[in-house]
Amino acid sequence: MLPRILPKSARSLLPDTFTIALVITLVSASMFPARGVAVGWVGTAANVAITLMFFLYGTKLAPSRVVGGLTHWRLQSLIFVFTYVMFPIVGYAFLFVPVGLLSSTLVIGLVFLTLLPSTIQSSLAFTSIAGGNVPAAMCAATLSNIVGTVLTPLLVALVLSLQGGTDPVAAISEIARLIVAPFVAGQLLRPLFGGFVLRHAVLVAVTDRSSILLIVYGAFSRAVRQGLWSTVSVQELSTVFVLEGLLLGGMILSLRAASRWLGFSRSDEAAAVFCGAKKSLATGVPMAGVLFAPEQVGLILLPVMLFHQIELMTGAWLSRRYARDSVAARKSEIDPPAILRDA
Numbered sequence: 001m002l003p004r005i006l007p008k009s010a011r012s013l014l015p016d017t018f019t020i021a022l023v024i025t026l027v028s029a030s031m032f033p034a035r036g037v038a039v040g041w042v043g044t045a046a047n048v049a050i051t052l053m054f055f056l057y058g059t060k061l062a063p064s065r066v067v068g069g070l071t072h073w074r075l076q077s078l079i080f081v082f083t084y085v086m087f088p089i090v091g092y093a094f095l096f097v098p099v100g101l102l103s104s105t106l107v108i109g110l111v112f113l114t115l116l117p118s119t120i121q122s123s124l125a126f127t128s129i130a131g132g133n134v135p136a137a138m139c140a141a142t143l144s145n146i147v148g149t150v151l152t153p154l155l156v157a158l159v160l161s162l163q164g165g166t167d168p169v170a171a172i173s174e175i176a177r178l179i180v181a182p183f184v185a186g187q188l189l190r191p192l193f194g195g196f197v198l199r200h201a202v203l204v205a206v207t208d209r210s211s212i213l214l215i216v217y218g219a220f221s222r223a224v225r226q227g228l229w230s231t232v233s234v235q236e237l238s239t240v241f242v243l244e245g246l247l248l249g250g251m252i253l254s255l256r257a258a259s260r261w262l263g264f265s266r267s268d269e270a271a272a273v274f275c276g277a278k279k280s281l282a283t284g285v286p287m288a289g290v291l292f293a294p295e296q297v298g299l300i301l302l303p304v305m306l307f308h309q310i311e312l313m314t315g316a317w318l319s320r321r322y323a324r325d326s327v328a329a330r331k332s333e334i335d336p337p338a339i340l341r342d343a
Contacts, residue, residue, distance in 0.1 A: 018209055019309050025213045029220035029298075030229065042218040043294075049211035050286040051182045054149070056204055057283075058186015059193045061142050072136050075268050078258055079118070079140040082251060082276035084147070087114040088155060090247060095159075101239050103231065109300035110243065112288065113307055115155045116279040117148025123275045126315040130322030132270025140275040148283060149183045150175075156291050178290045212285045216301065219289060223298025232299065237306075244307045248314060251277040270322050274315060281308040 034042045091114030097107055120141040127137040153175040186193070197204050220228065255276045259269035284304045288297050 019312070021209070021213060022216060022305055022308075025216050026220055029217050030224050033221035033224045034218065035221075035225070039221070042214070042221065046215045046218045046289055047178065049214050050178050050289055053182075053208060053211050053282075053286050054179050055182040055186040056197065056208065057145065057149070058183040058188075059190050059197045060204070061146055061187070062190075062194075063146070063187070072133075072139075072268070074262060075133070075136055075264065075272060076140055076143065078255070078262065078272055079276040080143070080147075082255060082272075083118055083144050084115075084151060084155075086251065086254070087279075090114055090250075092159070094243070097243075102236055103299070105296050105299040106232070106236060106240060106303060108292075108296070109303035110240065111159060112156060112284070112291075112300055113244075113279055113304050114247075115152050115159070116284045116287075116304070117152060118144040118275050119278045119280045119282070119311075120145060122312065122315060123278050126274040126319040127271050129319040130270040130274065131267060132274065132322070133265075133267045134271075136268065137271040137275050140271065144275070145280070145283065148280075149179060152283070153179065153287060153291060156287075174290050179287065208282060212282060215285050215289050216305075219294070219297035219301060221298075222294050226295055228298055232302070237302075240303050240306060241310075244303065244310055248277060248307070248310055252314070252318070266322070266325070270319075274319065278311050278315070279304070279307060281305060 091111040094107055094110045094114070097110075102110075118141050123141045124134060124137055128134050157175075252273055255273045256269060259272045264272065281304055285301060288301050288304070292300055
C-alpha cells in the first residue's frame, strides 16, 4: 500500500521489482550460500546462463537499428565517446583511490563499472518519457552493446593485465567461448529465432533476469563463504555510493553541456543523457562471472549493482523533469505572453 500513498514523484524513486529481487538474492546467498555438491551445480548453471543470455542478446539486437540511426553521427559519436572514453578515463583514475578508503577488489569493481556498455531497456524507456529522440537512442544503445560484447572484456583484460591481476590471453579465450561465440551464433540464427524472441518478449525478459539472479547468487555464495560481510565496512559502501553519485552526476552534466555546445535539440540532448550516462547491469553480471576469479566476483559486482539503483532513481526523476520542460516549452510557443496577447 505504501507506493500508492506516496506522491508519484516519490514513487519513482522506490526500487524497481528487479532491484528488490536482487536484494532478496543477496540476502538468500548471505544466509544460505551454496555449499558442497551444490557449488558445482550452481557454477555449471551460471556458465549455461551466461551462454544463454548472450545468445539471446544476439537474437534480439538488430544490426539494422544501428545502420538506420548512424545518420545522426554527431549524436552517436558523443554517446560512444562518453561510454568508452570518458567513463574509462574516470575508471582509470579510480585505480589511485587510497587503499585506506576502499579495498583493491572494490576499486576493480568501480573500474569494471566504467568499462561496461550502456543499457538498452531503461535508456529507451527514460528517453521516451523525456520526449527524446527514441530512434537515435535505440541505435546508440544497440551499438553500445554490440561493440561492448568485444570491447568491454578487452578493456577489462588490458586494465587488469596492467595491474597484474589476470592473464589477458586466458581472459580473451574465456570471453570468446562464453560471450562472443554465443552472441555471434545468436546474430547468425536471428532469422530463425528473432521472430520467436519478439513474440515472447516477456518470457525472454524473465529468462534474462532469472539468469542474472542465478549468477549473482553463485557469486555471492562464494564470497560469503570467504567472509564477504566481515571484510566490507559501512564506510567502504558509503564511499562507493558517494563516488558513484559523483560519477553519474558529472557525466550527466557533461553530456548536457556537450549537447548544448554542439547545438543539439532538446530531444537529442535527452537521448545523449540517457544513453551516454548509463551502464548495463544485465551485461556486467555475466561478464564479471567470466572475467574475474570466482572469489572476487561477488565483491566486484557490489559497485555495479549499487550504480544500477542510483541510475534508475536519477533517470526516473530526470526524465520527468525533461518531460515537464518540453511541455512548458511547447506551451510557451503556442501561447504568447500576456503582454503580446493584449497588444
